[in-house]
Amino acid sequence: MQEKAFQDFYPDEFSHCYGCGRLNEHGHKIKSVWDGEESVAFFTPDGRYMALPGFVYGGLIASLVDCHSTGTAAAAAYRKEGRPMDSEPALRFVTASLKVDFLAPTPMGKELELRGRVVEIKEKKVVVESRVLAGETLCAKGTVVAVRMPPGMMPK
Amino acid sequence: MQEKAFQDFYPDEFSHCYGCGRLNEHGHKIKSVWDGEESVAFFTPDGRYMALPGFVYGGLIASLVDCHSTGTAAAAAYRKEGRPMDSEPALRFVTASLKVDFLAPTPMGKELELRGRVVEIKEKKVVVESRVLAGETLCAKGTVVAVRMPPGMMPK
Numbered sequence: 001m002q003e004k005a006f007q008d009f010y011p012d013e014f015s016h017c018y019g020c021g022r023l024n025e026h027g028h029k030i031k032s033v034w035d036g037e038e039s040v041a042f043f044t045p046d047g048r049y050m051a052l053p054g055f056v057y058g059g060l061i062a063s064l065v066d067c068h069s070t071g072t073a074a075a076a077a078y079r080k081e082g083r084p085m086d087s088e089p090a091l092r093f094v095t096a097s098l099k100v101d102f103l104a105p106t107p108m109g110k111e112l113e114l115r116g117r118v119v120e121i122k123e124k125k126v127v128v129e130s131r132v133l134a135g136e137t138l139c140a141k142g143t144v145v146a147v148r149m150p151p152g153m154m155p156k
Numbered sequence: 157m158q159e160k161a162f163q164d165f166y167p168d169e170f171s172h173c174y175g176c177g178r179l180n181e182h183g184h185k186i187k188s189v190w191d192g193e194e195s196v197a198f199f200t201p202d203g204r205y206m207a208l209p210g211f212v213y214g215g216l217i218a219s220l221v222d223c224h225s226t227g228t229a230a231a232a233a234y235r236k237e238g239r240p241m242d243s244e245p246a247l248r249f250v251t252a253s254l255k256v257d258f259l260a261p262t263p264m265g266k267e268l269e270l271r272g273r274v275v276e277i278k279e280k281k282v283v284v285e286s287r288v289l290a291g292e293t294l295c296a297k298g299t300v301v302a303v304r305m306p307p308g309m310m311p312k
Contacts, residue, residue, distance in 0.1 A: 013209070017213060018206060050173065053172060062215060062219065067215065098256045099254070102250070102253065152261065
């Protein structure tokens with residue numbers, strides 16, 4: 001996949017997130033792109049992120065849903081304004097709420113596919129629903145309410 | 157605190173979870189105990205788990221809520237049966253759903269306090285509400301629906 005990911009457009013000061021920051025050397029560095037009306041990301045968990053031997057830890061699933069969904073929210077906001085993600089003013093989103101339903105145990109060792117869909121988009125709030133699939137198995141469904149970043153969180 | 161944590165009672169095969177497994181050398185190893193009717197855990201995030209410089213990553217908050225709440229669910233189930241957590245038969249819980257509301261940015265470098273409360277307890281389902289505090293600031297609230305572990309997830 002040659003396309004630049006949503007997260008690759010984040011400026012350096014927003015690129016330290018453990019879930020999706022390209023500058024966080026310890027983190028997951030997830031990469032999300034559009035696939036038509038859905039956003040998609042692929043991720044193969046490192047074995048240390050287990051719940052039980054053979055199964056992925058729910059906290060990782062929640063993290064992937066969170067970062068994929070907030071990335072999708074930002075991308076959707078730019079898309080709605082008809083401008084690229086590296087244009088000004090910057091549109092940054094943080095998570096107001098995260099809900100994950102774990103539908104099936106997530107097997108370790110398989111590439112996971114995250115697929116996001118914007119279900120509501122307003123100037124200061126975007127709601128994204130994401131699915132986590134391991135092959136044909138729907139392992140989890142998530143809903144993220146993303147809101148424009150409060151000024152107090154903005155890096156100086 | 158000298159008391160043995162809920163997670164210290166988990167048998168070895170259930171002690172590999174990235175969030176709470178005492179045998180996962182990479183993980184968070186959270187430790188939860190009763191404090192009257194509430195469960196409590198203290199945790200100081202490592203700096204790599206950041207969202208932005210100065211703030212803790214939401215995926216970690218979700219993970220802490222998840223593991224503290226499932227631990228509380230298991231402890232509550234044993235307590236309801238009036239027997240210690242290392243007695244048979246084993247009562248294991250996994251997360252069916254996790255909801256986290258992020259109420260305030262969580263500052264990095266402070267010890268976080270998690271406090272859980274059982275709001276529903278049935279044989280196969282326990283609902284736990286947890287709060288995440290940084291000092292006096294309520295940073296997040298979570299609700300976990302924990303269910304008895306399905307046989308297919310049980311380690312051989």
